[in-house]
Amino acid sequence: MNTVPATASVVIVGAGPAGMTAGIALADAGVNVVLLDKLAEGANTSRAVVVHARTLEVLEQFGVTAALLERGIVVPRFVMRDGDHALARISFDGLPTKYPYTVMIGQESTEAILLARLEKAGAQVYRHTEVTGVGQDADGVTVSYLDADGGANSIRADWVIGADGMRSKVREAAGIGFTGATYPESFVLADVRMTWPDPRDEVSLHLSPEGVTVVAPLPDPRPDRFRIVATVADAPEHQDLAYVQALVDARRPGAHARIEEIIWSSRFRVHHRVADHYRAGRVLLAGDAAHVHSPAGGQGMNTGIQDAAMLGRLLAAVAEGAPEATLDEYERTRRPVALGVVGFTDRVTRMATLRPLPARLIRNLVISTAARIPAFRRALAYQLSELANR
Structure with missing residues (x-):
């Protein structure tokens, strides 16, 4: 078992898809980055399975999209039904992207692909390492953790990214609210x-x-x-x-x-929650630590990966000497995206679970009528694919 180093430029807490994406972006830029994760191993179940077009575009810069396509299954259509009756058929064909479809692939495969790429970039995940505290001062951040043997230790960093999920200890330590x-x-x-x-x-x-x-x-x-x-x-x-x-x-x-x-x-x-802020001093959030919502539309992991790619790029620029104000672009750009995703998935979930028969009949009529309009079908496909997040 490798020992966690005493210092790093950036510590990422959480080695899921978002954490590893940020790690790849930073390591590719030559930043000394360390990833800590309390789990003994990565995902071994499918969990999040949808990879949308925009995420495929984002991951192409890291050279992993081809592997996702090779191991996944391409799905170019989405159908909305009430019982056995099809209300709307939405095709991703014709979208302005190299990837006019979704890819279905288990999260365990996605994480394995990202981990191999992360290690190729020279970074490492230190597992069985549970973060217990995060404290920052004017010069940096101290991340306290328990190692695999239960021993207390710490690592000092210039910056910390909390990609440690909905119950993020990093977000809590930073005092950032999680409204919803x-x-x-x-x-x-x-x-x-x-x-x-x-x-x-x-x-x-x-x-x-x-x-x-x-x-x-x-x-x-x-x-x-x-x-x-x-x-x-x-x-x-x-x-x-x-x-x-x-x-x-x-x-x-x-x-x-x-x-x-x-x-x-x-x-x-x-x-359905969004962090009140994505940054508190030297601590930043990404993925489920920053936003969670209904699984309708399969947007969660995709939004988190896109968060992490942008954050990694911006933080690498700051590590190389760009002003800290460069990081303001992250929350300014990505938090509205999360609010939009939460709103969209919430509307879909509530619409889909209407119980009164009159309301369901009206809903079905509205959907089936709108679905006959090509512009509606295209707009819905565009939103589901997250291409509006470019």
Whole structure:
């Protein structure tokens, strides 16, 4: 086990997709960067699975997009349904990008690709290292941590990036508020093997009074692996095959879907929150430490990676002598993006879970009517792909 150095120019707390993206940007610029993560290893489950066009563009500068395409599955269509009735079909074809589609790939694969690139750039992740405190003064920041043996230690840095998730200790230590609320529903997430009537080049969003359900194909040698995300009033701690089958049957009647195996499942609560600021002195935030929201649209990891790419570039410039005011561009640019994503996913989630029949009928009529307009379909595809964030 390697020992964490005593000093670094930048310490990144959290080695998920956002933390590693920032680390790559900094290491490529020759900045001495250290990543700390309390987990003994990276993601070993799929979790976030959608990579949108703008993220593919951003990651192309680091030379990892080709690997994502090689290991993922290209999905150029998005379908919105109520029961077995298609209300809208949205195609990403024709968008002004080299990547007019989404890529479905498990987070464990995304993290493995980013880690290999990070190490190629000369940086390292120190795992099983739990940060316990962050204190800053005029000259730098001291990050306290417990090592793998439980020993207390610290590292001194010029700057710290908190990419340590929704319950960020870095954000808390910096005294930055996290404004928002929690959805009353819980979410079920399951990777399954099943027979499914839709083609494997589309993602479907199902609207129902019981809750919103997303079904998406996942890369696998066998063509029967899918991701299911569903809102429920109160998800059980363990989701067995019968439970997930009942969810699919209720929300896509007539599909004749048959789940054969649950590969992995989980439950979680979803918040919609944005950090009040993205910087406090020498401490900056990225990814889920800065914003969390509904998984509708698969925007979370994408927004975090885009945060981190910009922050890494700006912080590298400051490390090389640019004025600290250069960092002001980060919050000025990226926080409005997060507010927009939170607002968009919140509207989709609330719209999708309408319960009164009259409201659902009106919603369906509005969606199906608007979906006949090419400009509407293009605008929705543009927003989902996050190309407006350029």
